[in-house]
Amino acid sequence: MAIQRLEHGAYLSTSSEDTKDFGALLARLLADGDVLVLTGGLGAGKTQFTKGVAQGLGDTHPVTSPTFTLMAVHDAGRIPLYHFDLYRIEHAFELEDTGIFDVLGYEGVCLLEWGERFSDELSDAYLSMVIERTGEYGRKICFVPHGERASELAEAIDELVLATMNDTD
Ligand SMILES: Nc1ncnc2c1ncn2[C@@H]1O[C@H](COP(=O)(O)OP(=O)(O)O)[C@@H](O)[C@H]1O
Ligand SMILES: [Mg+2]
Incomplete structure (x- = not known):
């Protein structure tokens, strides 16, 4: 794992492989009902990260x-992964048609691209992941937890990163 730890909750990826590996690492911790909101502009790496989560599951x-x-469902893994991309949703009432309320916070893992735009209408318990471009291949990745379960996840991923770093030293 080549992801670098900048500080608690903040990491640096320098390739899309790193970002996928990070997703796969997080996947180990995920359980039914977990919600992840991926924030970052077009090309930030939200989908790359999701690929890693699917692989990890x-x-x-x-x-x-x-x-x-x-919405896309990836249900051949340990638990189902519901992958939403809300980029084209303009109004909150359109969310109903995506089927998001049937699964959000209950079944499988929900991963939302552009979900922060509707944070008021969606779950108030979620782990926010903010991806920021720092260069062509550089991505700063920060986790911001909302709620107790998300805090646990953020803590656990930090410990896993530390453990993996120690393994390879
Ligand atoms: N460190 C990195 N992490 C993730 N993607 C990266 C990284 N460096 C370069 N890339 C490239 O950036 C693009 C990210 O695309 P994508 O994951 O579809 O973004 P988004 O879903 O956020 O719009 C891909 O072409 C990927 O190869
Ligand atoms: Mg995407």
Whole structure:
């Protein structure tokens, strides 16, 4: 694992492989009902990270941004992964049609691209992941927890990163 730890809750990825590996690492910790909101502009790496989560859960099918279908299910892994891309949603009432309320916070892991735009309408318990471009291949990744479970996850991922760093030293 080549992801670098900048400080508690803040990491640096220098390749899309790093970002995927980070997703796969987080996948080990995920449980039914977990919600992840991925924030970052177009090309930040939200979908790359999601690929890693799917792989980490054991689903090897291809992952692409569900920009037009709004939702994609990857259910060949340990627990289902519901991948939403809310980029094209303009109004909160359109969320109903995506099926998000059938699963959010209950079943499988929900991973939301552009979910921060509707944070008031969606779950108030979620782990926010903010990806910021620092260069062509550089991405600063920060976790901001909302709620107790998200805090646990943020803590656990930090410990896992530290443990993996020690393994390779
Ligand atoms: N460190 C990195 N992490 C993630 N993606 C990266 C990184 N460096 C370069 N990239 C490239 O940036 C693009 C990210 O695309 P994507 O994951 O689809 O972004 P988003 O879903 O946020 O719009 C990909 O072409 C990927 O290869
Ligand atoms: Mg995307």
